[in-house]
Amino acid sequence: MVRLVELDIDERCVDVELHTRMLQSPKARHTHHYVATDDGSEVAFLALDQIPDVDYLVLYEIFVRPGCRGRGIGSCLLGEVERLAAALGYAKITLSPWPLEQGYPEATLIAWYKRHGYVERPDSLTELEKSIVA
Secondary structure (H helix, E strand, O other): OOOEEOOOOOOOOHHHHHHHHHHHOOOOOOOEEEEEEEOOEEEEEEEEEEEOOOOEEEEEEEOOOHHOOOHHHHHHHHHHHHHHHHHOOOOOOEEEOOOOOOOOOHHHHHHHHOOOOOOOOOOOOEEEEEEOOO
16 A cells, blocks of 8 residues: 655655655745655655645645556545645645656646646646646
8 A cells, every 4th residue: 555654854765766856856835745655665756736715735846666556556646635634724736747757658647646636727828727626
């Protein structure tokens, strides 16, 4: 079972690849970093912007270790992010679907998010969103 664990400012991922990704991820004032574990092993890194006084949570970054891809971990993580957003009182999740890895097709990433219920934001040409049912 995939589980999200929030990292404190002085914590680091045990996995070197995830720690490197965490260091590369910009951190804004309301950004929270998470590591995802599966059976005790670190499998992914997430960055979420939890901005007060807005109705949406920003999924800033989701990175699944290459050796862990193709096992449904990303899909599980989207579900965990949706549960977290609902628990924090957000009505929706918003994101900009830009591939982190050079050469990964943006259209493939957008299609993946759309399969998980994300749609284009009416006020943005580059962002997707999903309403959360609490």
